[in-house]
Amino acid sequence: MSHGNPLDLRAWLDDMQAREELQVVQGANWELELGAISELNVRRDGNKALLFDDIRGYPRGFRVLTCTTSSPFRLASLLRAPLTRDxxxxxxxxxxxxxxxxxxxxxxxxxxxxxxxxxxxxxxxxxxxxxxxxxxxxxxxxxxxxxxxxxxxxxxxxxxxxxxxxxxxxxxxxxxxxxxxxxxxxxxxxxxxxxxxxxxxxxxxxxxxxxxxxxxxxxxxxxxxxxxxxxxxxxxxxxxxxxxxxxxxxxxxxxxxxxxxxxxxxxxxxxxxxxxxxxxxxxxxxxxxxxxxxxxxxxxxxxxxxGSPPAKPPNDYSYSKAVMRSALLFDALVAAGVPGVESVWAHEIGGARMFTVASIKQRYAGHARQCGHVLSQCGVGAYMGRYSVVVDDDIDPSNLSEVMWAVATRTDPARDIDIIQNAMGSKNDPMSIAYTSKAMFSSRAIIDACRPFDHLQDFPPVAQVSARLQDEVRAKWRDVLAL
Ligand SMILES: Cc1cc2nc3c(=O)[nH]c(=O)nc-3n(C[C@H](O)[C@H](O)[C@H](O)COP(=O)(O)O)c2cc1C
Structure with missing residues (x-):
């Protein structure tokens, strides 16, 4: 046994088990069951890492571990970050x-x-x-x-x-x-x-x-x-x-x-x-x-x-890619001189490449387009990108429903979608089958889903319970609203 080796998997598993981040699964079949169970597991909120033992046809103790990086808590612990579920x-x-x-x-x-x-x-x-x-x-x-x-x-x-x-x-x-x-x-x-x-x-x-x-x-x-x-x-x-x-x-x-x-x-x-x-x-x-x-x-x-099998996202490693690439994109925006960036998220549905979103506090006319174009074309963002969306800072870029609400309600497609032609494509792009030239070119859409800068003051107000009233009501009506 190794003592104190920070790369000892067994010590990490003990820690994850103690924190209820690990589940042992007995008796599954290596033929399709491990894959299917893992794939369904990562789609669950609050999923755990899975340690398969007693695998059909193999001696007890010959094990397979999956879903190690698919939660913020486990990822934070691997990266030696402060432990968080956010x-x-x-x-x-x-x-x-x-x-x-x-x-x-x-x-x-x-x-x-x-x-x-x-x-x-x-x-x-x-x-x-x-x-x-x-x-x-x-x-x-x-x-x-x-x-x-x-x-x-x-x-x-x-x-x-x-x-x-x-x-x-x-x-x-x-x-x-x-x-x-x-x-x-x-x-x-x-x-x-x-x-x-x-x-x-x-x-x-x-x-x-x-x-x-x-x-x-x-x-x-x-x-x-x-x-x-x-x-x-x-x-x-x-x-x-x-x-x-x-x-x-x-x-x-x-x-x-x-x-x-x-x-x-x-x-x-x-x-x-x-x-x-x-x-x-x-x-x-x-x-x-x-x-x-x-x-x-x-x-x-x-x-x-x-094991970390890829599949239709969310998959075993799409979450970790989303987190890592979001941080790199955030750094790239700041390095390119885009001010007021609040948050960035490279969505798992796009393999952390094809659908990226940044939120900004708009400061000047053109700010949102600047942010969107840099998000789309900076070093980390250029390869196999597709859609880059910019939203106001009341929208959480990692919340797809909020992002698409902003796209649906704060854009005029003819004006708010910029297309870049002949950007960096890839033979790994599923759409490469329909590329129109032999060279690996593909296009990009920049969607400016921010409120129009010249209508920040008179844009219709959002119709929802205010944060203050939400807190009050949640406290008073806990039995009705608790999950
Ligand atoms: C779970 C997983 C599986 C991967 N499978 C492959 C693969 O089969 N072939 C490949 O070229 N890259 C694959 N990649 C991507 C490479 O690991 C990645 O591009 C890495 O930077 C390659 O290392 P290198 O930069 O030293 O070449 C995979 C990544 C992950 C996380």
Whole structure:
């Protein structure tokens, strides 16, 4: 057992259980049930993380954990933020933090230790059997069982010492082979291509289960050349303790749950997918993808796969993406000189990209359009955007019903929707099928759903119970109005 390792998943689970943020589920089937239960769970208010045990056909103790980041409370605890159940509060706390973590990462280089819980079991050569773990078949349309969704894939550059850690999905082919889907341009893919060009095997360690802070950070865009373990060190305020794979020498957290170590041999590819994407569609069918030949498996007793399956939002990780991207968009608006920004929310329904909303306290004519265009086109917002909405500060951007009420009642479409043509599209956009040019262009709508600036004084007043009367009535009529 590790003592006091901040990346020990077991300690975090104990804490979450004590705070009623974790539910143990016994006896579910790896074939579709884990996926379906998790998907229905994240749609519930007050959902809990789910720890599946006694999975059909597997020994007790071989477990799968899902929904780790899908509540403000759990996300706050992972990020070492003040514990809150209010996501706007979490976004406010997060503002500026990614920049700060990035700049401090170099002071928190990971440190090597001799041993760790992950080495409790080591399977070598003929004993390697990836099928011993209960990899879920998450959704009905999937092309196979995915052992890696909430995972962290550790790789190394070909011509430098840069270690990258990225979340790329991992499909089980057979007992010693898994497929790795690294989209072109991702850091792991760049390192892979360099090895492939040199005709060299590509060393890989896949962390299948770890403290969810690992996949939370390996699943976001940390700058090129930076190691995600150092970034995690900056969040924890102490370096990440790693051990090294005996074949590749690659580092991974000493308290990891399960690690697959192996190589992608030149030219070794098999069909991978289809698999649902973050926006809720099967964007591509099965396609050829690199295969990792697994030669070592390291794991703790009673190992835990950390799963985070994408699906139609809200899905397992759409909430964490919404929070992280909302904070980054808020920072980008302020950095671009947009004043009076009250709140920002990158909605889960748009995969935290395609439907973003900012609220402002209007200060001058043109303020709302300025905010909307920057929201749509700033660095964090440009990729795969679609609708950017600006609302007044009486509207909560994270409340879709309030936002759409403002859109329905405070816009004149001919005047209040600006269209940007030829913006940055993507082949991952479900609408790319209908793009009108070969290049990846798509359009954007900026919806100015603020009251017209020249009618702030005489715009019809809102017809609803005042905040003061609400408080009084709620206090007096508690038995009628309590949930
Ligand atoms: C749960 C989850 C699954 C993901 N699956 C993939 C994937 O299969 N392929 C991929 O290229 N990116 C995937 N991503 C996005 C990448 O993890 C993300 O772009 C990350 O920045 C990649 O790391 P890199 O910047 O070091 O390349 C996934 C993200 C999450 C959170």
């Amino acid at each position: 996501h706007n509060e979490l976004v406010r706390w997060l503002r500026g933090k990614p920049k700060e973590w990035e700049s401090r990462a170099r002071d928190f280089g990971f440190v090597s230790v001799k041993d760790g819980p992950v080495f409790e079991h080591v399977d070598r050569d003929g004993a390697v059997d990836v099928l011993k773990f209960p990899s879920p078949l998450w959704h009905e349309g999937d092309g196979g069982r995915y052992i890696g969704t909430g995972c962290a894939v550790v790789t190394k550059d070909y011509d430098s010492d840069w270690i990258n850690v990225g979340t790329y999905r991992v499909m089980v082919h057979d007992s010693t082979h898994v497929g790795l889907d690294m989209v072109s341009g991702k850091h792991g893919h760049i390192q892979f291509q360099k090895h492939a060009a040199a005709g060299k095997p590509f060393p890989v360690c896949i962390v299948i289960g770890a403290h969810p802070l690992c996949y939370l950070i390996s699943g976001i865009e940390v700058p090129y050349g930076m190691c995600e373990f150092n970034y995690i060190g900056a969040i924890l305020n102490e370096p990440v303790e790693v051990v090294h794979g005996e074949l590749t020498g690659l580092p991974f957290p000493a308290a990891a749950e399960i690690v697959l170590e192996g190589w992608i041999y030149p030219g070794d590819e098999r069909l991978e997918g289809p698999f649902g994407e973050f926006h809720g569609y099967y964007q591509a069918g099965a396609k050829s993808a690199p295969v990792v030949t697994v030669e070592r498996v390291y794991y703790r007793s009673h190992p835990i796969i950390v």
